[in-house]
Amino acid sequence: MTEPNHPSARTISRRSLVAGSAATLPFLGACATPGGNATDRDPFYAAPRTRQDQVLRIGLIGCGGRGTGAAAQALSAEDGSVVLHAVGDVFEERAENCVANLRTAMTERHGEGATERIDVAPERVFGGFDAYRQVVASGVDVVLLATPPGFRPIHLDHAVGAGKHVFCEKPMAVDGPGLRLVMDAAARAKAAGTALVSGFCWRYNYRHRAFFAELADGRLGDVHAVYTNYLTGPIGRAARDPQWSEMEYQLRTWHYHNWLSGDHVVEQACHSLDKQAWAMGDRLPKWVDAVGGCQTRSGADIGDIYDHFSATFDYGDGVKAFHTSRQWPSSHGENRDYVWGTRGHGVIENWTPKHQIVTATGEWLYDGPGNDMYQQEHDELFHSIREGRPINDGEWMCTSTLLALMTREAAYSGKRVEPAQILESQHSLAPPEFVMGDIPSLPAPRAGTYTLS
Numbered sequence: 001m002t003e004p005n006h007p008s009a010r011t012i013s014r015r016s017l018v019a020g021s022a023a024t025l026p027f028l029g030a031c032a033t034p035g036g037n038a039t040d041r042d043p044f045y046a047a048p049r050t051r052q053d054q055v056l057r058i059g060l061i062g063c064g065g066r067g068t069g070a071a072a073q074a075l076s077a078e079d080g081s082v083v084l085h086a087v088g089d090v091f092e093e094r095a096e097n098c099v100a101n102l103r104t105a106m107t108e109r110h111g112e113g114a115t116e117r118i119d120v121a122p123e124r125v126f127g128g129f130d131a132y133r134q135v136v137a138s139g140v141d142v143v144l145l146a147t148p149p150g151f152r153p154i155h156l157d158h159a160v161g162a163g164k165h166v167f168c169e170k171p172m173a174v175d176g177p178g179l180r181l182v183m184d185a186a187a188r189a190k191a192a193g194t195a196l197v198s199g200f201c202w203r204y205n206y207r208h209r210a211f212f213a214e215l216a217d218g219r220l221g222d223v224h225a226v227y228t229n230y231l232t233g234p235i236g237r238a239a240r241d242p243q244w245s246e247m248e249y250q251l252r253t254w255h256y257h258n259w260l261s262g263d264h265v266v267e268q269a270c271h272s273l274d275k276q277a278w279a280m281g282d283r284l285p286k287w288v289d290a291v292g293g294c295q296t297r298s299g300a301d302i303g304d305i306y307d308h309f310s311a312t313f314d315y316g317d318g319v320k321a322f323h324t325s326r327q328w329p330s331s332h333g334e335n336r337d338y339v340w341g342t343r344g345h346g347v348i349e350n351w352t353p354k355h356q357i358v359t360a361t362g363e364w365l366y367d368g369p370g371n372d373m374y375q376q377e378h379d380e381l382f383h384s385i386r387e388g389r390p391i392n393d394g395e396w397m398c399t400s401t402l403l404a405l406m407t408r409e410a411a412y413s414g415k416r417v418e419p420a421q422i423l424e425s426q427h428s429l430a431p432p433e434f435v436m437g438d439i440p441s442l443p444a445p446r447a448g449t450y451t452l453s
Contacts, residue, residue, distance in 0.1 A: 025183065025284070025399055056382065057085035057119075059140030059164075061132045061155055063098035064089075066169060067146030069374065070199075071098070072105045074144060074167065075117045077378040083119045086138040089147075090251060092127025099125065129434040136162045142195075142385070145169055148254040149262055150430060153178035153185070160185040163192060165385055167378065169199035171270045172401040174262030176425030179401060186394025195390030197381040198397035200274045202350075204380065205373040210366050211348060211355040212278050219357055219364060220341030224318065226279045227338040228272035230325040235264075240301055247431075247439050249301075256303030258442070259429035263305040265292070265411075266404040269325035273407065274400035275337045275348070276313070276321050282396045285313040285321065285403070287418045292411030294444050296328050304442040311407045323407065414447030427453045 056078075060071045071084055084102065089095040099120050106114040126134040132155045136143060143159040144167045145152060153173050159166050166189070173179040189196045202208045215223065237253040244252065254260035261267040290311035297307055308326035315321065337348040344359030355366035384391045402422055410417040431439045 025395055025402070053081065056082045056141045056385065057139060058082060058142050058144060059086040059088070059135040059138060060084065060098070060144045060146065061088050061135050061159075062145065062147030062151075062169075063087055063095045064146065067144065068098050068101055068105070070144045070146050070167060070169065070378070071102055072109070073375050073378040074142070074382070075102070075106060075114075076109060076375060077382040080117065082142075082382065083117050085119055085140050086124040086126065086135045087120055088126035088131030088135040090127065090129055090131065092125065092131075095125050095127060095131070132158060136164060141165060142167070142381075148251070148260040149267060150174050150178075150254075150260040153181040157181050157185045160189045160192070160194065160196070163194060165195040165381070165390060167197045167199070167381055168397070170201075170274075170397070170401070171262060171266050171404055172198070172397055173405070174259065174266060175427060175429045176405070176422045177428045179398060179405065180423065182401075183394070183398050186392065186398065190392045190394060193390060195381055195385055196392045196394055197377055198393040199377070200271065200393070200397055200400060201373040201377055202271060202275060203278065203393075203396075204371075204376040206369060206371045206376075207353055207355050207366050208275070208348065208373075210368060211346065211357070214357055214364055215279060215339065215341075215346070219343065219359065220339060220346060221343035223279055223339055223341045224320075225340040226276050226321040228276050228321075228323050229334055229336055230269040230272045231332060231334045232268070232327060233329050233331070233333070234296070234307070234327045235268075245437050246441060247434075247436050250439065250441075253301075253303070256301075256305055258304050259431065261305065262404070262429075263408050264307070264327050265309045265325050265407050266401070268327075269309070269323070270400060270404040272323060272325065272335070272337065273403040274396075276323065277396065277400045277403055279337075279339050280315060280319075280321065282399050283315070284399065284419045285315045285406075287416045288313045288403075288406045288410045289416050290407050290410035291414075291447075292408075302444075304444045306411065306444060309407055309411050311410065313403070409452045412445040412447065412450045413452050414450075415452070417452065421452055425452060 058074050060067055075082055075084060087095045087098055099118060102118055103115050106117060124138050136159055142165045145155050146169045147155060149171050152168065156166060156168055172182045186196055235255045237256060240249055250257045250260065255267065288311050290309060292306040292309040294307050307328060311323045313321040335350040339346040344357060346357040348355050357364040380391060402419060405422045406417045406419065409422065
């Protein structure tokens with residue numbers, strides 16, 4: 001297991017990186033430090049200490065590629081003291097395939113004996129929209145949430161209500177009502193002393209932690225501007241099968257449907273906005289202006305999402321943040337984060353990787369060890385459970401999701417959007433009920449006619 005208190009995984013200061021006061025989400029108070037690790041935190045609640053030799057049973061909800069990967073990482077977090085106990089997916093055959101794929105993956109990673117960590121009896125493979133309830137009720141200790149994010153608030157609320165430790169993939173919600181439910185669940189997890197680790201994986205990256213620690217220590221002085229981008233190609237999708245209902249089609253092509261993905265700026269580029277939030281000390285901007293549209297897709301089955309966004313955030317006192325994201329084929333790709341302060345500038349080249357800060361007094365360039373940030377999330381999750389000091393990423397994971405929702409709504413509406421408008425919105429993107437059958441197939445929103453409610 002990667003040791004959570006590695007020196008390059010040091011905790012980042014909570015003090016603001018920008019001069020002046022700013023609002024943060026009020027629901028968790030003095031929550032866990034962003035980007036930190038369990039062993040460095042002050043205990044903020046009393047939590048029962050798990051026996052070091054206790055086998056922790058894992059339940060996986062959402063058995064696609066990301067869910068299968070998360071389960072493999074959870075099973076690799078400890079040497080034989082965690083087991084996969086139950087799996088669930090709206091498509092039962094996907095849950096069955098997940099178990100088979102995990103047996104192969106664990107054997108390749110850890111040898112033949114590793115399949116003993118997969119203890120999923122046939123009666124604990126669940127399908128349907130209620131599969132999440134059955135997984136939670138099956139006697140698990142830790143729940144991994146990896147369904148399309150439109151289901152995330154409901155699943156998190158239920159898992160926390162049942163007293164489970166949770167790994168929760170990003171983003172946390174696709175609309176204001178969902179985000180409020182997540183905020184409430186995160187606060188209840190904190191009060192109950194159960195762990196809540198988010199899938200904003202860059203916060204668990206050694207290189208990023210070192211870079212943002214330098215910002216927190218003042219190497220750049222006061223941060224005045226941040227620019228992030230996520231320029232990539234379109235995500236593949238299944239061709240429509242004439243036997244599928246509209247619900248099944250949208251579930252199988254969920255990236256392209258707003259109620260399931262939240263659009264790509266929420267589902268994918270939220271990683272970039274999370275790093276913007278990190279650089280800004282996780283404080284909220286005053287407002288965001290944004291533009292967006294759908295330039296490269298046309299014809300039937302294009303879904304109701306955009307393929308590009310560009311946003312400007314105002315933090316007050318002349319402090320700005322900028323973001324661009326797109327999913328265009330055969331176009332320039334880039335995923336970088338730029339920070340400017342009173343003493344110089346910094347850049348993160350996420351795909352290289354390169355982490356550099358340049359000031360008048362010299363250059364800082366990270367040259368320490370790297371790590372598998374996806375594995376680190378689970379290493380620290382299970383370590384914190386064993387130590388009786390469970391991680392709670394609730395506050396900042398909601399802040400980062402909020403920035404993404406603000407960006408989308410500003411682009412859709414053509415209006416300046418403030419945080420309160422999302423937090424007070426009553427507009428749910430979910431269909432009236434979750435059943436296989438006919439549901440609306442919606443066009444992409446248009447500025448001038450779309451209204452945030």
